[in-house]
Amino acid sequence: MAVIAVVVALVDQASKTAVLRWLAPGETVAVVGDWFRFRLLFNPGAAFSFGTNATWVFTVIQIVFIVGVAVSAPRVRDKYVALGLALVAGGAAGNLCDRLFRQPAFFVGHVVDFISVGNFAVFNVADSAITVGVLIFLVATLFGESKASGEGDS
Numbered sequence: 001m002a003v004i005a006v007v008v009a010l011v012d013q014a015s016k017t018a019v020l021r022w023l024a025p026g027e028t029v030a031v032v033g034d035w036f037r038f039r040l041l042f043n044p045g046a047a048f049s050f051g052t053n054a055t056w057v058f059t060v061i062q063i064v065f066i067v068g069v070a071v072s073a074p075r076v077r078d079k080y081v082a083l084g085l086a087l088v089a090g091g092a093a094g095n096l097c098d099r100l101f102r103q104p105a106f107f108v109g110h111v112v113d114f115i116s117v118g119n120f121a122v123f124n125v126a127d128s129a130i131t132v133g134v135l136i137f138l139v140a141t142l143f144g145e146s147k148a149s150g151e152g153d154s
Contacts, residue, residue: 001073001086005066008090012125013097016112023114041122042102042110055099055108062096065089080140087133094126 023029023040030037045052069089076082095111102109113122 001069001076001082001089004083004086005069005090005093008087008126008129009093009097012091012094012129015125016094016098016114019114020112028116035118037116038114039116039122041113043113043122044108044110047121047123047127055110059096059099059107062092062099065092066096078140078144080136080144084133084135084137084140087129087136089133091126091128091130091133094124094129 019038019040023038025040025042028037028039043052044055046058051058066089069085073082073085076085098111099109100106102112104110111124111126113124113127115124115128116122
C-alpha cells in the first residue's frame, strides 16, 4: 500500500512540476479539440472549488486520512480494499504537498489543477487517483472477497 501511495504522490507532483514549467496560469492548450485540454489553475478549495475559504480544513482532513490509512494498513486483508485506500492516500498526499509547500503559504497552499475534460471541473493526477480509489474501495467493500466467499455468514 505504501509503495502505491508514494508512486501516486510522486507521479502527481512530477506532472504538476512539468505543467508549471510549460503553462502560464490560466493558459489553455487544446489536446483533443475543445473536449480535452490542459489548463493551469490554482485551487484553494476542494473539488469544484468547494470551500475556497477553508483551505486549512482540507489540509487537516488529508493529514488525518493519510495517518489513518497508514495505521490501519497492516489490518487490511482484501487486496482491492488495499488498492483503493492506497490510491486515495497517494492522491491525498499529492494534494497535501501542494497545500503544505505552494503559495500563498505553508498549510494553506493552493492545489495545482491542469486536466480539463469537456465542461467538467479542472483536476489533476491526485484527484484522479482519489476518484478511482474511492470507486475501487466501494466496489471491494460491497462485493469483495469476504462477501464472495460467504465469510461472516451465520
